[in-house]
Amino acid sequence: KALTYEGSRRFGIRDTLTPEDKVISHNNFYEFGTAKTDPQRYAQELQTDPWSVEVSGEVERPGTWTVERLLQRFPLEERIYRLRCVEAWSMVIPWLGFELRQLLEQVRPTGRARYVAFQTLYDPKQMRGQSSRAIGGGIDYPYVEGLRLDEAMHPLTILSLGLYGKTLPPQNGAPIRLVVPWKYGFKSIKSIVRIHLTEQRPPTTWNQLASHEYGFYANVNPAVDHPRWSQASERRIGEGGLLSARRIATEPFNGYGEWVEGLYQGMDLRRDY
Amino acid sequence: MTTEARKRRPWGLWGLKSALHLACGVPLLYLWAKVAAGAAGGDPVQYIIHFLGMGILHTLAATLLVSPLARWLRAGILIRTRRLLGLWCFTYAVLHLTAFATLDLLGDLSLLGSEILKRPYITVGMAAFVILLLLALTSTRGMQRRLGRRWQRLHRWVYLVAVLGPVHFWWSVKSGNLEPALYLAAFLALLSLRPSLNPAALWAQFHQQRAQFRQGKRR
Numbered sequence: 001k002a003l004t005y006e007g008s009r010r011f012g013i014r015d016t017l018t019p020e021d022k023v024i025s026h027n028n029f030y031e032f033g034t035a036k037t038d039p040q041r042y043a044q045e046l047q048t049d050p051w052s053v054e055v056s057g058e059v060e061r062p063g064t065w066t067v068e069r070l071l072q073r074f075p076l077e078e079r080i081y082r083l084r085c086v087e088a089w090s091m092v093i094p095w096l097g098f099e100l101r102q103l104l105e106q107v108r109p110t111g112r113a114r115y116v117a118f119q120t121l122y123d124p125k126q127m128r129g130q131s132s133r134a135i136g137g138g139i140d141y142p143y144v145e146g147l148r149l150d151e152a153m154h155p156l157t158i159l160s161l162g163l164y165g166k167t168l169p170p171q172n173g174a175p176i177r178l179v180v181p182w183k184y185g186f187k188s189i190k191s192i193v194r195i196h197l198t199e200q201r202p203p204t205t206w207n208q209l210a211s212h213e214y215g216f217y218a219n220v221n222p223a224v225d226h227p228r229w230s231q232a233s234e235r236r237i238g239e240g241g242l243l244s245a246r247r248i249a250t251e252p253f254n255g256y257g258e259w260v261e262g263l264y265q266g267m268d269l270r271r272d273y
Numbered sequence: 274m275t276t277e278a279r280k281r282r283p284w285g286l287w288g289l290k291s292a293l294h295l296a297c298g299v300p301l302l303y304l305w306a307k308v309a310a311g312a313a314g315g316d317p318v319q320y321i322i323h324f325l326g327m328g329i330l331h332t333l334a335a336t337l338l339v340s341p342l343a344r345w346l347r348a349g350i351l352i353r354t355r356r357l358l359g360l361w362c363f364t365y366a367v368l369h370l371t372a373f374a375t376l377d378l379l380g381d382l383s384l385l386g387s388e389i390l391k392r393p394y395i396t397v398g399m400a401a402f403v404i405l406l407l408l409a410l411t412s413t414r415g416m417q418r419r420l421g422r423r424w425q426r427l428h429r430w431v432y433l434v435a436v437l438g439p440v441h442f443w444w445s446v447k448s449g450n451l452e453p454a455l456y457l458a459a460f461l462a463l464l465s466l467r468p469s470l471n472p473a474a475l476w477a478q479f480h481q482q483r484a485q486f487r488q489g490k491r492r
Contacts, residue, residue: 022315
């Protein structure tokens with residue numbers, strides 16, 4: 001379905017877009033299987049309407065937001081962001097969304113709120129990977145992610161409801177997902193049903209599964225390799241066939257350093273990877 | 274054996290070999306068709322590399338199955354299909370490595386070098402590849418004759434490949450080790466079918482030697 005939106009911002013990124021057919025046919029969404037083609041194949045039946053997101057925890061105005069209400073309340077904007085997967089491939093995607101901070105300002109975090117936790121839909125009947133560990137990559141579902149409150153309030157952090165001018169396809173995290181462009185893709189949790197503000201740092205799925213490989217912060221960082229592969233460069237998935245891809249140098253914070261460096265002052269990003 | 278049977282046999286072997294060549298080659302056509310049709314996803318690199326990797330494991334398993342089968346079926350002639358299966362295994366290994374180097378690393382050889390040295394799972398995969406390369410180079414009849422007894426000893430290194438392959442697979446997946454674990458178990462089972470590697474036989478041999486050693490001491 002087509003969505004209306006205003007304006008388009010690139011935040012200094014001049015890269016050419018990854019074609020739409022590749023954005024929607026090369027996905028990691030283990031709820032539907034671990035192969036890159038599984039999400040497109042098995043997610044089409046996902047029931048995304050009606051859908052609502054529960055906002056709870058350390059907020060003054062907890063409540064449930066339907067997707068319609070979110071769309072009414074927060075005008076969509078196009079954001080063209082790089083997406084850098086922890087597996088060392090990347091895309092450039094025109095998302096449609098609004099800043100997460102707009103929603104957070106509405107629900108008013110209390111003084112105790114320090115982190116924001118997110119949760120994906122848990123429905124083994126619709127998500128085949130949740131009904132079998134063999135299909136779902138051995139992950140304990142539901143998939144959960146989290147951000148520090150200041151990261152969540154950053155203007156680059158958006159809740160996205162669409163891409164390429166239309167509503168999100170199920171494989172890309174319909175109907176609503178997080179996009180945090182300076183972090184590895186797995187932080188940008190899909191098909192969100194719950195946003196919970198907390199005082200304590202929330203558990204996050206990949207960190208729980210292999211904490212020596214995936215940190216809580218997961219900021220894109222060419223200087224800190226994954227234990228099993230290099231993060232210094234990435235395959236950019238662009239136009240054209242197999243051999244037309246390019247390998248480019250990975251930038252600190254995925255090229256968004258000038259906007260987000262300040263969030264991590266005084267931290268050792270080698271330790272807090 | 275009648276003369277007639279003797280005449281028929283090479284035909285049977287020819288048919289079997291052709292069938293095996295087809296069985297090993299057709300998956301490559303399937304892969305090519307799938308990628309060409311765009312059915313392997315928007316960025317099929319990982320799909321291709323994984324598909325070729327599984328091809329190595331499957332042809333390797335087939336290769337390792339030949340001698341136990343020949344023994345059970347009392348059909349020594351089956352041994353003559355082993356080289357072609359082994360060479361198909363090597364072919365898949367060459368394609369797997371080539372796909373990794375050209376499609377994933379896009380020909381960045383210095384990156385390939387550093388990945389081989391720095392990543393344990395790639396080191397393991399590369400070690401297995403070097404062994405397969407040596408075996409392929411010495412697979413000709415001429416080399417077999419020239420190396421004599423050493424040929425047999427060299428080609429037993431395939432047993433190490435049968436362990437390194439699944440370990441490489443295990444280490445390369447991001448999560449969900451069930452499938453690699455099943456492959457590792459299957460290869461260990463295949464290895465244990467060999468009299469020289471059978472755990473029960475080795476245990477018995479160990480006991481026998483220990484008994485002999487003790488007797489020798491007493492005397």
